[in-house]
Amino acid sequence: MIKTAFDYTGEISWCPGCGDYKILESLKMALSELGLDPMEVVVASGIGQAAKMPHYLKCHCVNGLHGRSLPLAAGIKASNRSLTVIAVGGDGDMYGEGGNHFMHAIRRNPDITNIVCNNMIYGLTKGQGSPTTAIGMKTSTQPFGVTSKPLNPLLLALSCGATFVARASAADAEKTKDIIVKAIKHKGYALIDIFQPCVSFNKVNTWQWLLKSTKWLDEGRDASDKLEAMRLSMETDPYPLGIIYRSEPEKTFEENQAPYQTNDDTPLYARNPALENIRKLLA
Amino acid sequence: MNNIHSPESEVTISFCAAAGLGLQTAEDLARQMLSKAGYYVFSTREYMSRVRGGNNSTQIRVSTKPVRAYVDNIDWLFALSPELRSNITEKISEKTKILGDASAMEGEISSLGRKMIDLALAKRAADLGSPKFSSMIVAGFIAGIFMLEENAADELIEKRFSDADLSEKNKMAFRTGHQLGKDNVGGKAVLTTPDKPAGNEIFLDGNSAVALGAASAGCNYITAYPMSPGTGVFSYFAKNAKLLGSVVEQVEDEISAINMVVGAAYAGARSMTTTSGGGFVLMCEGISLAGITETPVVIHLAQRPGPATGLATRTEQADLELALHAGHGEFPKALYAPVNVESAFRLAGRAFHTAHKYQVQSIILTDQYLLDSGYDIIRPDPSSIPAPLHPVKTENGYKRYAFPKKGEYVSPFGVPGYGEGFVSFDSHEHTEDAHITEDRSLRKAMVEKRLKKLEALTAEAVPPIVIGPEKYDTAVVCWGSVFEPLKEAMEIIGCKNAVLVACEQVYPLSEEFRKIISSPCRKIFVEGNATGQFSRVVRSLTGTGADETILKYNGFQFTVEELAEELDKLLSVRS
Numbered sequence: 001m002i003k004t005a006f007d008y009t010g011e012i013s014w015c016p017g018c019g020d021y022k023i024l025e026s027l028k029m030a031l032s033e034l035g036l037d038p039m040e041v042v043v044a045s046g047i048g049q050a051a052k053m054p055h056y057l058k059c060h061c062v063n064g065l066h067g068r069s070l071p072l073a074a075g076i077k078a079s080n081r082s083l084t085v086i087a088v089g090g091d092g093d094m095y096g097e098g099g100n101h102f103m104h105a106i107r108r109n110p111d112i113t114n115i116v117c118n119n120m121i122y123g124l125t126k127g128q129g130s131p132t133t134a135i136g137m138k139t140s141t142q143p144f145g146v147t148s149k150p151l152n153p154l155l156l157a158l159s160c161g162a163t164f165v166a167r168a169s170a171a172d173a174e175k176t177k178d179i180i181v182k183a184i185k186h187k188g189y190a191l192i193d194i195f196q197p198c199v200s201f202n203k204v205n206t207w208q209w210l211l212k213s214t215k216w217l218d219e220g221r222d223a224s225d226k227l228e229a230m231r232l233s234m235e236t237d238p239y240p241l242g243i244i245y246r247s248e249p250e251k252t253f254e255e256n257q258a259p260y261q262t263n264d265d266t267p268l269y270a271r272n273p274a275l276e277n278i279r280k281l282l283a
Numbered sequence: 284m285n286n287i288h289s290p291e292s293e294v295t296i297s298f299c300a301a302a303g304l305g306l307q308t309a310e311d312l313a314r315q316m317l318s319k320a321g322y323y324v325f326s327t328r329e330y331m332s333r334v335r336g337g338n339n340s341t342q343i344r345v346s347t348k349p350v351r352a353y354v355d356n357i358d359w360l361f362a363l364s365p366e367l368r369s370n371i372t373e374k375i376s377e378k379t380k381i382l383g384d385a386s387a388m389e390g391e392i393s394s395l396g397r398k399m400i401d402l403a404l405a406k407r408a409a410d411l412g413s414p415k416f417s418s419m420i421v422a423g424f425i426a427g428i429f430m431l432e433e434n435a436a437d438e439l440i441e442k443r444f445s446d447a448d449l450s451e452k453n454k455m456a457f458r459t460g461h462q463l464g465k466d467n468v469g470g471k472a473v474l475t476t477p478d479k480p481a482g483n484e485i486f487l488d489g490n491s492a493v494a495l496g497a498a499s500a501g502c503n504y505i506t507a508y509p510m511s512p513g514t515g516v517f518s519y520f521a522k523n524a525k526l527l528g529s530v531v532e533q534v535e536d537e538i539s540a541i542n543m544v545v546g547a548a549y550a551g552a553r554s555m556t557t558t559s560g561g562g563f564v565l566m567c568e569g570i571s572l573a574g575i576t577e578t579p580v581v582i583h584l585a586q587r588p589g590p591a592t593g594l595a596t597r598t599e600q601a602d603l604e605l606a607l608h609a610g611h612g613e614f615p616k617a618l619y620a621p622v623n624v625e626s627a628f629r630l631a632g633r634a635f636h637t638a639h640k641y642q643v644q645s646i647i648l649t650d651q652y653l654l655d656s657g658y659d660i661i662r663p664d665p666s667s668i669p670a671p672l673h674p675v676k677t678e679n680g681y682k683r684y685a686f687p688k689k690g691e692y693v694s695p696f697g698v699p700g701y702g703e704g705f706v707s708f709d710s711h712e713h714t715e716d717a718h719i720t721e722d723r724s725l726r727k728a729m730v731e732k733r734l735k736k737l738e739a740l741t742a743e744a745v746p747p748i749v750i751g752p753e754k755y756d757t758a759v760v761c762w763g764s765v766f767e768p769l770k771e772a773m774e775i776i777g778c779k780n781a782v783l784v785a786c787e788q789v790y791p792l793s794e795e796f797r798k799i800i801s802s803p804c805r806k807i808f809v810e811g812n813a814t815g816q817f818s819r820v821v822r823s824l825t826g827t828g829a830d831e832t833i834l835k836y837n838g839f840q841f842t843v844e845e846l847a848e849e850l851d852k853l854l855s856v857r858s
Contacts, residue, residue, distance in 0.1 A: 010718075042699050044546070047710070054707075055718055060699040061707040062549065063719070064542065065572050071539040075546025075554070076699070078530050079504060083550070083700050101542075104535035258524035258531065259503060268530070269551020269674050269698050273501040277526040278665040281495065282485055 004032035006041075008056045019170035019196025020050055023117050026173045027086075028057065030180035036084055043086045044073040046098060049124045050090040050117035067097025070105040073112045078254045080267035081111075084184060088115040092122050095131040095151050102153075106160035106189055110253040113183045113190045116153065117170075119198035120205050127201030137204055154233035154244055157191045158226060164190035165229065165245040170197070171210045172241075179243060187249035195239070217242035224248075293346035294473050296425065297357045299371055301364040303335040305418050308443070309361075310341045312422040312457075316435045317345050318486055318659055321477035325350045326488075327656035329370070329839065332511070332595040338368050345429075347477045351623060351658050352767040355844040358473075359428070361421055362388050362399070370839060382424070402463060411456050419453045420460035427464020430472035433457075488657030489649060489764075490515030492624045493583060496631025497555055498523075499665035502581070504530040504547040504554035506540040511596050512651040513558040513585035537562035541569030541582070548578045549708050551674050551698035553635060557583035560602045561591065567609045570644055574614030576708050577684065577693070577733065579638035579645075581631075586650040588838050597838030598651035600763055600811035606646045607790055607820060613730065615737040616644045618790040621653065622748065622766035625660050626787055632668030633745065639672045641736045642693050648789070650811065652840040653764035677702030682715040686732060692739045737791060744793035751782030757805040757854065760829070762786040762817050765809050765841060772846035781807075781854060789817060792824055800825050807853060809833045811840065 006028040014020050031041060041059040045051035047066035054061035060083075064072045073087040094102055094116045105114070121139070122128040129139045129146040132153070136145040157165045164186040168176035176194060183190035195214065197207050215238040223229065229245035254260055259268065296313070300306040310326065318324045325344040331337035342357075344350045355374050362383040372395055375381070381392055385401035392399040402424065408416040419440075426435045436457055444450040487495075494516045497505075507517040517531070524531045530552070534540045537558055544554035558566065563584050573580050584606055588599035606618055617637045621627035627649065634645035677697035681704025685694045694715075699706045707717030712729055714720045750770060759781055761769050766785040773783050784799055786792075792800075800806070800821060808818040808829035813836040815829055822828030833849045835841050 038705070039703070040700055042550075052719070055709075058705070060705055061709070061717065062546075063707075063709045063711065064545070065568055065710055068538065068542040068569070068572075071534065071542040072546035072549075074532075075504070075543040075548075075552070076550040078532075079547045079550035079552040080698070080700050100535050101539055104539065108532075253532075259528050261525070267551060267698075267700065268503045268547070268553070269701065271501070271503055271528060273499055273665065273668075273671065274526060274528045275499065275665045277523075277528075278495060278498050281523060281526060282662055282665070 002029060002032070004028045005038050006031050006058050008058050012056050013052065014049060015200050017199040018049070019119060019198070020053065020117055022170040022173045023050070023115070023176065023194055023196060024053055024056055026176040026180055027053070027115065029173070029177040030184065033177070033181055034184060040082060041084045041086070042076055043088060044069045044076065045087070046089045046093040047124070048090040048093045050088060051093055053088050067093055068101065069093070070098060070101040070114065074105060074108060074110040074253060077110045077112050078257055079269070081254050081260065081265050082267065085112040086115060086184070087112055088117070090123065091116060091118045091120060091132045092130045095153055099131070103156065103160050106157055106162045106191070108253045109161070109163075109188045109250060111188055113180070114192070115180070116191070116193045117196050118153070118193050119196045119202055120150070121198045121202040123198050123201060134204060152233060153191070153193050155230060158230055158233060158245055162191055162245070163188050163247045163250055164243070166190070166192045166243045167239065167241050168192055168194045169210055169214055169241050170194060171207060172216070175216060175241070182243065186246065188252050213237050214239045214241050291475065292348055293344060293350065294358045295354060295356050296343045296345065296359045296361070297340055297371065298361045298421070299338055299340045299363060299367055301336045302330065302333055302339055304363065305415060306341070306363065309418040309421040310343065312436050312439055313425045314343055314486065315439055316426060316431060317429065320429065320431055320435065321479045321481070322346065322474065323349045323477070323479060323659065324486070325352065325656070325658040327353050327652065330596050338364055338366055340371055345474065347475060347479070352771045352843050353652070353656070353840050355842045362392065363404070363417070363421075365391055367391065400467065407459055408456065411459065412452060416452065416456035419456035420463070423457035423460025424464035424467075426457070427461040427466075428468045428473045430465065430468070430470070433461045483662045484659040485662045486657055486659050487624050487628070489621070489624055489627050489654035491519055492627035493621070493631045493647065493649060493654070494519035495663065495665070496628035496668060497581065497635060498527045498529070499668035500632040500635035501553045501671035502555050502635060503528055504544060504552035506532045506534050506543045506556045507558060508534055508537045508540055508562055510559045510562045512587055512654050513562065513583060515654050516557045516583055516585070537565035538569060541566040541580070542572070544580050545569060545573050545576070545578050548580050549576070549698070551701070553639065553671055555581040555583060557585065559585050559587050560589050560605065563602065563605065563609065568611070571610030571612055571614070572710050573644050574610050574612065574616070574733070575710060575712070577642040578708070579642050581634045581638050581645045581647065583647045583649065585654055586648060588836065594838040596651065598811065598840055599836060599838065600650060600765070601813070601816065601836070603648065603789060603816040603820060606648055609646070614733050615740055616646060616790070617740050618646050618648060618788065619745070620648045620763035620787060620789045622763060622785050622787055623653070624657060625663065627653065628663045629667070630745070630787055635671070636669040637740065637743070641739055642696060643736055643740065648763060650764050674698045674701060677704030677706060679703040681706065683707055683717045684713060684715045684729070686715065686728065692736045741791040741794070744791050745788035746793045746795035747799070748785040748787065749782055749799070751778065752780065755780050755782045755804060757781035757807060758784050758799055759807045759809060759850065760784045760786070760817070761809045762789050763811075765811055768841045768843050768846050769809055771843045772850055775843070775847045776851045776854070778854065786817070789820065792821065797825055800827050805830050807831045807833065807850070809841070809846065811835055
């Protein structure tokens with residue numbers, strides 16, 4: 001593995017063979033390739049196995065509540081625009097507990113990158129069905145098989161107005177790294193749903209399944225056609241991998257906020273109360 | 284005893300109308316011109332939970348002496364929409380003058396056994412060109428009964444209507460009303476010429492006071508999911524975002540609202556969220572997150588009656604215990620309860636200062652009554668609010684949760700991107716550098732580190748307002764917005780042996796308050812809830828609570844008259 005400025009040397013509590021190791025590697029390589037200083041990177045997460053990732057990186061680690069990393073990340077980004085903010089978590093965290101925030105974060109369009117480690121199962125709580133688990137999969141809490149339809153995060157993101165939507169795979173760390181680099185560079189909210197196996201609890205979507213059931217899209221393709229992106233999002237077996245949709249960046253959440261409308265990027269921590277203006281309001 | 288209202292010194296005007304009639308204009312103008320003319324003015328609103336129709340009311344109390352509380356008395360009732368509600372009709376007395384359109388209201392008023400003065404507003408407004416002028420005729424009428432000049436509101440009207448033609452028509456409507464008012468009182472003003480010194484005063488309501496106090500403390504990030512009566516503070520920020528330099532975001536739910544301000548505060552913003560009981564409950568997990576991560580945030584909890592949706596637009600003080608216990612696990616917090624408009628400004632600032640000084644969560648408990656009531660106060664000075672504490676520049680090896688030095692209560696507060704250190708944040712029990720730990724002794728030390736702040740919070744707790752004789756045998760205790768009606772009630776009954784004790788901070792309790800509570804006097808708690816929550820909290824913290832309580836929980840604030848009566852009854856029976 002390549003050494004990066006983001007390498008953490010302590011213990012990692014993921015299961016041996018977990019897809020999260022590969023995603024962590026892709027993320028570190030991407031941050032490194034972008035030449036970012038760890039002091040300017042914040043990785044925020046919720047709760048779950050994937051949500052432990054910020055602890056395994058040398059940068060500002062933010063580990064909040066289950067499902068709540070997106071509002072946390074938007075709060076951080078709008079307080080200090082010079083920070084690179086990444087929100088990372090699993091499918092249960094982002095699409096289940098945090099489903100409402102997922103939709104509205106996309107509408108809000110903060111300049112953050114959202115990495116979802118999608119293993120289609122709950123790992124930390126030991127193997128219950130998640131919002132992306134396939135119908136029929138038997139789990140400890142759905143012993144007769146999952147009956148709810150799996151959520152389609154790419155299609156949902158497109159319908160909420162995301163300007164960067166991608167799917168990657170833990171089975172290809174290099175290509176996943178390339179997508180993360182592009183997502184971080186993209187101004188505004190960017191979603192990367194990353195397929196990964198759960199070696200302990202998901203006996204269906206395994207490493208072999210991942211290789212067999214996905215195909216990489218041509219890298220040079222024009223990804224700006226939204227209807228085509230929606231069609232691709234609905235394709236299964238093989239599931240397309242790569243940048244599904246990328247359009248011109250739009251005004252971000254931060255740019256729309258009053259403190260930043262005068263080309264003043266001073267972080268909020270360094271600002272003082274607007275005493276003179278408050279006096280005007282009291283005049 | 285009941286007759287607290289002295290006609291020589293004050294006049295109370297009530298406006299009753301359906302929502303959506305634009306009556307606000309008449310109320311605002313009346314308040315502004317009377318205040319400008321030198322009268323003391325108090326105004327408060329009560330309204331139904333609907334956008335159109337119904338019947339809402341505004342009370343404006345006009346006096347030659349300072350007035351700051353809600354009363355039963357009505358001298359002039361502008362009954363502008365049918366189906367007056369019982370909270371109004373019960374207050375109509377022999378001397379209440381009832382005004383409005385006979386065409387719309389005569390049947391209803393006569394069924395109350397009363398006669399009305401017909402202002403023929405609809406016809407007069409139509410003659411002037413639009414039914415919308417009714418409101419301005421009413422404003423003019425009020426100017427007339429106080430014998431103000433007919434141009435008393437010209438400036439205010441010009442400010443409100445930029446269109447010259449519309450402004451002229453409104454002035455005409457005002458003059459029409461003015462003549463009617465003058466004629467009605469036979470050219471003799473209903474109140475003597477006021478003697479209010481022309482001072483440095485401004486009319487402010489609770490909503491603006493909370494918002495301006497927070498802004499003066501440097502609040503620069505506010506979130507909310509709309510919920511009455513918590514939205515007013517948020518709207519104030521939204522309207523003035525550019526002037527205040529604040530991020531203002533209406534979010535998808537209260538869970539997002541609290542998590543976003545926690546994230547913002549972690550990165551160094553001075554952040555606040557505002558809500559009411561139902562939304563506050565959704566915030567509880569986020570408050571707990573702020574607790575373990577020692578993130579300074581301010582939560583404005585505008586109380587309304589529950590449970591659940593309760594009475595959506597009414598007032599109550601029943602979320603004290605909820606606020607006190609908000610969030611799972613054990614961590615310290617500070618609870619403020621502004622008692623009036625000045626207090627709302629000051630305590631909103633204080634809430635920020637405490638939150639940032641001790642890296643804790645401050646909750647400001649207000650209620651619909653306080654937020655929607657206003658009067659003239661000495662212009663508050665934004666510089667009187669403590670200046671914000673800026674984060675430290677971190678060094679390499681910085682630990683966000685380093686155990687404090689001896690005699691200190693907090694770890695130095697660093698933010699990401701300022702300095703050479705990593706600033707981490709963890710919802711798990713964590714090590715000094717904010718990483719997950721299950722180490723038992725570290726866990727114990729971290730719990731103690733957080734809880735120790737309670738010592739400092741107690742030492743700095745706001746002492747109660749105590750009004751009354753030095754020697755007393757009875758303490759009449761209240762918290763929050765009950766203060767002003769209670770104060771006036773006690774002035775009226777002239778309590779010789781009782782003191783009024785009003786708490787602006789309800790947790791932790793100040794030493795001064797504990798001293799009063801542990802003294803051997805009789806304790807009467809007056810609260811806007813059904814079970815005496817503050818008494819229960821005080822008892823659990825000190826071993827002593829109320830001997831008797833006066834409680835109200837029908838959705839309305841206590842009036843001065845009813846408190847005077849209830850208290851007099853209690854005090855005349857020696858315990």
